Amino acid sequence: MAMLCDPEALDSLSEDAIAGILQYWAHFCDLTDSLLSQNVPSCGLDSQLGPTIATLCDHGLASLLQDHFLQSLEEAFKKSAVKKFWQQFHSYCDASAIEKANFHEQDNWPEEILSKSLKEICSEKRSQENCLLVLVENLKSFEDRIAKRESEIEHPSSQLMSRYQLMASSVLLTTLPWDFPDILRIYFKKKLEELNSMIADGDSYELEINIHDSQNDADFYHMDTSMCGCNGLVMQIGKVVSDLRSLGFTSMAEDAYSFAIFLLLKSKVNELAGDDYRVPVLWSLKKWIRAVPLQFLHDLLGYLGDSIEYEKESLNVKSPLASQPSSFPGIGIPSEALVRWQLRLEYFAYETLQDLRIGKLFEIIVDYPDSSPAIEDLKRCLEYTGQHSKLVDSFISSLKYRLLTAGASTNDILHQYVSTIKALRTIDPAGVFLEAVGEPIRDYLRGRKDTIKCIVTMLTDGTGGNSGGSGNAGDSLLEELNRDAENQDGADFEEDGGTDEKQAWLNAERWEPDPVEADPLKGSRNRRKIDILELMVGIIGSKDQLVNEYRVMLAEKLLNKSDYDIDSEIRTLELLKIHFGESSMQKCEIMLNDLIDSKRTNANIKATLGKAAAPGSEQREMNISLDILDATIISSNFWPPIQEEELNIPSSVNQLLSDYAKRFHEIKTPRKLMWKKNLGTVKLELQFEDRSMRFTVSPVHAAIIMQFQEKPSWSSKILAAEIGMPADTLNRRISFWISKGILTESAGREPDDPSFTIVDSMADLNKNGLASEGCQLMEEESERSVASVEEQLIKEMTVFEKFIMGLLTNYGTATLDKIHNTLKMFCISEPTYDKSLHQLQSFLSDLISEEKIEMRDGLYSLKK
Amino acid sequence: MKVKILQWHAVGSWTWDAQDETCGICRMAFDGCCPDCKFPGDDCPLIWGVCNHAYHLHCILKWVNSQNSTPHCPMCRREWQFKA
Ligand SMILES: [Zn+2]
Numbered sequence: 001m002a003m004l005c006d007p008e009a010l011d012s013l014s015e016d017a018i019a020g021i022l023q024y025w026a027h028f029c030d031l032t033d034s035l036l037s038q039n040v041p042s043c044g045l046d047s048q049l050g051p052t053i054a055t056l057c058d059h060g061l062a063s064l065l066q067d068h069f070l071q072s073l074e075e076a077f078k079k080s081a082v083k084k085f086w087q088q089f090h091s092y093c094d095a096s097a098i099e100k101a102n103f104h105e106q107d108n109w110p111e112e113i114l115s116k117s118l119k120e121i122c123s124e125k126r127s128q129e130n131c132l133l134v135l136v137e138n139l140k141s142f143e144d145r146i147a148k149r150e151s152e153i154e155h156p157s158s159q160l161m162s163r164y165q166l167m168a169s170s171v172l173l174t175t176l177p178w179d180f181p182d183i184l185r186i187y188f189k190k191k192l193e194e195l196n197s198m199i200a201d202g203d204s205y206e207l208e209i210n211i212h213d214s215q216n217d218a219d220f221y222h223m224d225t226s227m228c229g230c231n232g233l234v235m236q237i238g239k240v241v242s243d244l245r246s247l248g249f250t251s252m253a254e255d256a257y258s259f260a261i262f263l264l265l266k267s268k269v270n271e272l273a274g275d276d277y278r279v280p281v282l283w284s285l286k287k288w289i290r291a292v293p294l295q296f297l298h299d300l301l302g303y304l305g306d307s308i309e310y311e312k313e314s315l316n317v318k319s320p321l322a323s324q325p326s327s328f329p330g331i332g333i334p335s336e337a338l339v340r341w342q343l344r345l346e347y348f349a350y351e352t353l354q355d356l357r358i359g360k361l362f363e364i365i366v367d368y369p370d371s372s373p374a375i376e377d378l379k380r381c382l383e384y385t386g387q388h389s390k391l392v393d394s395f396i397s398s399l400k401y402r403l404l405t406a407g408a409s410t411n412d413i414l415h416q417y418v419s420t421i422k423a424l425r426t427i428d429p430a431g432v433f434l435e436a437v438g439e440p441i442r443d444y445l446r447g448r449k450d451t452i453k454c455i456v457t458m459l460t461d462g463t464g465g466n467s468g469g470s471g472n473a474g475d476s477l478l479e480e481l482n483r484d485a486e487n488q489d490g491a492d493f494e495e496d497g498g499t500d501e502k503q504a505w506l507n508a509e510r511w512e513p514d515p516v517e518a519d520p521l522k523g524s525r526n527r528r529k530i531d532i533l534e535l536m537v538g539i540i541g542s543k544d545q546l547v548n549e550y551r552v553m554l555a556e557k558l559l560n561k562s563d564y565d566i567d568s569e570i571r572t573l574e575l576l577k578i579h580f581g582e583s584s585m586q587k588c589e590i591m592l593n594d595l596i597d598s599k600r601t602n603a604n605i606k607a608t609l610g611k612a613a614a615p616g617s618e619q620r621e622m623n624i625s626l627d628i629l630d631a632t633i634i635s636s637n638f639w640p641p642i643q644e645e646e647l648n649i650p651s652s653v654n655q656l657l658s659d660y661a662k663r664f665h666e667i668k669t670p671r672k673l674m675w676k677k678n679l680g681t682v683k684l685e686l687q688f689e690d691r692s693m694r695f696t697v698s699p700v701h702a703a704i705i706m707q708f709q710e711k712p713s714w715s716s717k718i719l720a721a722e723i724g725m726p727a728d729t730l731n732r733r734i735s736f737w738i739s740k741g742i743l744t745e746s747a748g749r750e751p752d753d754p755s756f757t758i759v760d761s762m763a764d765l766n767k768n769g770l771a772s773e774g775c776q777l778m779e780e781e782s783e784r785s786v787a788s789v790e791e792q793l794i795k796e797m798t799v800f801e802k803f804i805m806g807l808l809t810n811y812g813t814a815t816l817d818k819i820h821n822t823l824k825m826f827c828i829s830e831p832t833y834d835k836s837l838h839q840l841q842s843f844l845s846d847l848i849s850e851e852k853i854e855m856r857d858g859l860y861s862l863k864k
Numbered sequence: 865m866k867v868k869i870l871q872w873h874a875v876g877s878w879t880w881d882a883q884d885e886t887c888g889i890c891r892m893a894f895d896g897c898c899p900d901c902k903f904p905g906d907d908c909p910l911i912w913g914v915c916n917h918a919y920h921l922h923c924i925l926k927w928v929n930s931q932n933s934t935p936h937c938p939m940c941r942r943e944w945q946f947k948a
């Protein structure tokens with residue numbers, strides 16, 4: 001026992017007195033020991049303790065005896081309670097990772113052991129506190145006596161209890177096993193999961209959602225102060241928390257249940273959000289936060305009795321971040337702690353959902369517009385967290401990884417780009433992030449040769465690719481854009497002719513607060529700032545190039561028509577005129593007009609010529625009447641260059657054509673009709689002894705097959721001469737009939753002169769492995785009638801080839817821009833260089849594929 | 865085997881078949897149309913003078929109407945008369 005004596009106090013004493021004091025002191029020590037060992041203060045001890053303490057205090061030994069008493073408490077606490085307490089957890093703390101996992105799976109672990117050991121140590125501690133109170137009482141009565149005599153004196157006994165608390169918790173903390181915080185986390189995690197499933201099973205949460213689907217926030221903070229089933233559970237948890245608090249583990253306990261709450265919230269976000277992008281989840285998430293964690297915290301803080309202020313609604317606590325008023329009608333004003341909790345939980349939920357959605361943004365956009373609820377959620381999350389740059393970075397990298405690869409078709413890339421535009425303009429009406437996200441897509445598309453064609457097809461042709469999902473199937477993008485614009489105009493009819501001021505006033509008049517869940521389909525005004533068409537044109541470079549490409553595609557389509565039905569082309573042209581102006585579309589309009597004129601002229605010629613043809617005329621004998629002939633007569637100056645091929649068509653048809661042309665000249669004098677005999681479509685029926693087959697083919701194919709009426713077998717060279725085309729062209733074109741099983745090819749007398757024979761009977765046909773119906777209507781992929789834009793370009797650019805080669809010889813290397821600018825500077829008169837950068841790039845890549853030049857790191861040079 | 869033609873949809877182009885390619889007044893192609901017209905062909909016909917020079921009808925009419933005295937062919941300067 002350490003005897004610390006106050007030397008000054010003792011100096012003045014006699015030896016006897018000192019011996020007396022020592023006796024008292026020994027008695028005090030004995031009393032202390034028996035008090036602590038009994039754990040229950042009894043009256044007998046109490047009566048002995050009073051005088052002993054008074055005497056010792058009279059000798060100025062008050063602080064000494066307090067120290068001794070505390071020290072004894074500490075030793076007793078350490079020896080029994082603390083040791084026993086930690087021992088409960090040894091088996092877990094010493095366990096291996098696998099064994100620990102086994103612990104986790106046990107239903108009542110750590111609940112049972114934790115509440116039991118907490119209960120034990122707390123009761124131990126409480127009895128120690130009671131012992132301490134005995135000392136405090138006695139000290140107090142002594143101090144009171146002194147105070148009557150001397151006016152000023154300290155009351156050291158009042159500090160005693162807090163000294164004890166500090167001692168107890170520091171003893172516990174210094175002996176704390178490493179794993180204890182983990183045990184607490186697991187405890188709270190398990191308990192909260194239990195609570196969550198209780199609330200979910202009780203349906204109270206689901207029910208609430210249905211009732212409050214009015215989306216009115218006021219009804220939202222519905223908090224049951226007495227949640228029947230859950231209350232018992234919350235009390236259990238509350239007991240553990242308050243025990244932990246009394247041991248001085250306040251912040252450790254709060255860390256542990258915070259951890260568990262956030263873990264549960266995170267798994268709730270994952271569960272609600274999942275991979276279904278068609279339902280909004282933010283709303284149910286916020287509901288759940290209120291129904292489960294906030295309700296729990298409310299009840300817990302209530303149980304602990306330290307938080308809730310049942311005041312009248314005088315101070316309106318508003319959360320700085322949330323737009324909603326944070327009042328909790330069920331429970332009055334929420335405590336500040338609860339409001340802080342709500343903000344933390346909601347921010348965490350927003351951020352977690354946002355990260356989840358950003359991670360899957362690529363898929364979400366593929367699903368757009370079905371996925372617009374997910375987009376709308378993401379928008380709200382980003383508004384809350386302000387982490388838009390996260391979206392941009394993550395999305396660009398997934399684009400590069402998933403989309404901008406050689407394996408993706410240009411069509412896929414374009415459709416994803418359009419969906420991206422549509423989806424992102426919801427999140428980002430000003431188009432700032434879209435600009436960043438769109439840049440790699442645009443750059444990539446510029447490097448692809450079929451980009452213009454695909455864009456034009458997507459814009460004008462509804463039959464080809466999927467037009468992004470919205471609207472009617474088979475709608476072209478242009479049609480869709482137009483419909484969107486019309487809907488917009490319908491909704492904003494007041495805008496017409498309104499000045500900005502007037503508009504502002506109207507907007508103010510019409511103002512109403514945003515509903516909590518805005519309908520994603522009802523665009524807000526500023527969404528129109530992003531023009532999809534403009535972005536598409538931006539990829540191509542100029543609207544002229546787009547129009548030019550469209551004209552070539554239109555020509556191809558029109559020249560392959562076997563009727564004069566151009567309703568959809570007229571519709572498309574009208575839409576194009578709206579966007580690109582009437583004058584840009586002039587040539588296309590003339591082309592369509594040619595079809596309309598042709599239909600009229602065709603009817604006219606056939607009516608008048610039919611009468612003129614006298615009975616018994618030549619055509620009758622040939623068994624071909626004028627009925628079968630129709631013609632499209634074009635104003636060739638306004639059409640793109642036409643591919644012309646020499647072709648001798650069968651004389652019977654030829655006769656009809658010249659009759660037709662003659663009649664045309666008679667009607668339209670002095671205009672003449674010049675046939676482009678290789679163009680057009682022929683529907684014919686091949687009649688065999690046992691079957692017949694129908695085909696729609698080009699005149700070349702018709703001319704070839706008709707030759708086989710006269711002779712069942714032809715050598716390539718003779719047939720080519722008969723039809724009036726080069727043999728190699730014939731060999732290429734005749735493969736159509738071979739592929740259909742109508743002709744077979746066999747080696748001829750000379751190696752480069754194969755012969756072709758008609759397959760006459762079904763038996764032979766089946767031998768060739770081609771099953772066939774009695775009557776077939778087949779569509780062949782016809783050769784193109786119109787020179788493609790690329791072919792035209794190559795023709796036009798060839799004159800500059802020499803210049804480019806000379807330039808590269810001089811400079812060594814040059815960038816695209818440099819070549820472009822040099823050409824612009826020097827080629828100012830016949831032929832004038834008027835090509836775009838994109839056209840030049842396309843031509844240069846042709847030269848590269850011809851191995852005339854090469855390009856490295858953006859620098860062009862002559863091929864070595 | 866016999867081939868029965870069900871339909872032959874042919875393609876041709878029309879031309880005014882004038883000696884020159886362009887109109888001497890507007891410098892546009894004859895098979896095109898004059899600057900005032902939208903559509904070629906029937907809407908913007910050619911006309912020949914007795915001197916055998918051809919112009920867009922609209923072009924020569926404008927020319928004729930702009931002359932104070934007797935109009936002449938802009939190409940050969942002979943007095944302009946429409947060929948019957
Ligand atoms: Zn003219």
Ligand SMILES: [Zn+2]
Nearest residue numbers: 898901908922
């Ligand atoms: Zn005219």
Ligand SMILES: [Zn+2]
Nearest residue numbers: 915917937940
């Ligand atoms: Zn003349």
